[in-house]
Amino acid sequence: APHLAPSRQDAPRLSPVKLFEERPNGKQRLWVPKRILVTRSAAGSEIAKHAAERGAALGAEIIHLKGDQVRGLRGETEVETYRRAKSTLAIVNAPPSALKLQPIPPSADFRLDLAVGCPAHCQYCYLAGSLQGPPVTRAYANLDEILSVLPSYLGQGRITSRSDARSHEGTTFEASCYTDPLGIEHLTGSLSRTIEHFASWNREGAEAGLRFTTKYAEVEPLLALDHGGRTRVRFSVNAEAITRRFEGGTAPLQDRLHAMGRLARAGYPVGLTIAPIMPIQDWPEAYGDLFRKAAAELPQDADVTAELITHRFTPGSREVLMGWYPATKLEMDPAVRAQKRNKFGGVKYVYPKELMGEMKAWFASAVAEHLPNAQLLYWT
Numbered sequence: 001a002p003h004l005a006p007s008r009q010d011a012p013r014l015s016p017v018k019l020f021e022e023r024p025n026g027k028q029r030l031w032v033p034k035r036i037l038v039t040r041s042a043a044g045s046e047i048a049k050h051a052a053e054r055g056a057a058l059g060a061e062i063i064h065l066k067g068d069q070v071r072g073l074r075g076e077t078e079v080e081t082y083r084r085a086k087s088t089l090a091i092v093n094a095p096p097s098a099l100k101l102q103p104i105p106p107s108a109d110f111r112l113d114l115a116v117g118c119p120a121h122c123q124y125c126y127l128a129g130s131l132q133g134p135p136v137t138r139a140y141a142n143l144d145e146i147l148s149v150l151p152s153y154l155g156q157g158r159i160t161s162r163s164d165a166r167s168h169e170g171t172t173f174e175a176s177c178y179t180d181p182l183g184i185e186h187l188t189g190s191l192s193r194t195i196e197h198f199a200s201w202n203r204e205g206a207e208a209g210l211r212f213t214t215k216y217a218e219v220e221p222l223l224a225l226d227h228g229g230r231t232r233v234r235f236s237v238n239a240e241a242i243t244r245r246f247e248g249g250t251a252p253l254q255d256r257l258h259a260m261g262r263l264a265r266a267g268y269p270v271g272l273t274i275a276p277i278m279p280i281q282d283w284p285e286a287y288g289d290l291f292r293k294a295a296a297e298l299p300q301d302a303d304v305t306a307e308l309i310t311h312r313f314t315p316g317s318r319e320v321l322m323g324w325y326p327a328t329k330l331e332m333d334p335a336v337r338a339q340k341r342n343k344f345g346g347v348k349y350v351y352p353k354e355l356m357g358e359m360k361a362w363f364a365s366a367v368a369e370h371l372p373n374a375q376l377l378y379w380t
């Protein structure tokens with residue numbers, strides 16, 4: 001009977017590392033790009049070799065490019081371009097601009113990019129409108145060079161210079177401004193190396209903290225690292241209905257919260273990034289439920305922070321998102337929003353002032369009630 005012969009897909013893949021765990025429903029937890037493009041100048045790097053080896057074991061096609069340009073991802077339509085780009089990982093060297101770190105308040109002092117682009121499919125994606133070209137994930141291969149620029153930023157940041165509850169973290173570097181570093185870690189390994197770098201750098205006398213946010217949950221490789229307590233891992237979470245509806249390709253909410261608890265028990269400072277907060281129907285119940293679930297996963301003595309970010313969009317991000325997700329049910333209606341202008345005159349659409357005030361007060365008391373040890377870092 002033909003069904004007794006294993007098909008090629010059913011055959012076990014041989015791999016030197018334990019690459020993925022199966023969910024009970026058989027869904028794979030880790031992102032597997034269809035193709036991994038390795039640019040010419042990144043080809044000799046440890047990260048490129050690692051990604052090619054792991055990607056091939058997972059079934060990705062590995063393509064070595066003759067040059068350094070990542071091309072050929074445009075399709076006939078925006079949606080097709082989006083699909084192609086989102087199923088591609090490119091291994092490239094960080095451009096010189098990535099070696100000049102930008103301030104990134106209120107999250108951290110400086111932005112530290114290990115990659116740009118992300119494998120998830122959030123319909124409100126923060127990257128929409130801020131990335132050039134198709135949304136391919138580009139992981140940086142020249143990690144040593146990136147890490148080598150950090151010392152010149154010590155003591156320089158705006159957050160560092162405040163003497164508040166965060167000052168013991170030293171100068172902080174945020175690794176998830178333009179990517180989800182845990183979402184690609186099984187392919188690149190660069191996050192683990194960076195976490196260990198911060199631990200050893202602090203032992204040598206630096207006062208510096210690494211931070212990143214994730215919507216993934218595969219924290220197993222991070223648990224055993226020598227992290228020195230210098231990396232704060234925040235989990236980007238939301239009301240269950242929002243994560244289910246709008247956050248394609250990410251780990252389920254409960255898995256993220258469970259992963260947060262595991263890291264806290266392994267001594268990592270952790271955090272909740274609740275974003276983007278939306279006043280959906282019965283929002284106090286929906287977010288109350290989130291806080292209860294989060295509190296249930298955390299050990300008593302967890303070092304935990306909370307960052308609260310309401311949903312916003314710009315005319316540019318709205319246009320890009322409508323191209324990527326033409327059928328989205330996400331509310332992006334300027335008519336029901338208030339306008340906020342930045343110092344360069346750009347417009348952002350946020351919730352009206354009164355609603356913002358109501359939500360802000362509710363969230364502050366919910367944090368105090370459910371996570372009494374948590375430091376609330378900001379509301380925006």
Ligand code: SF4
Nearest residue numbers: 118120121122125126
């Ligand atoms: Fe965009 Fe962040 Fe979602 Fe990735 S995880 S798709 S960067 S919003």
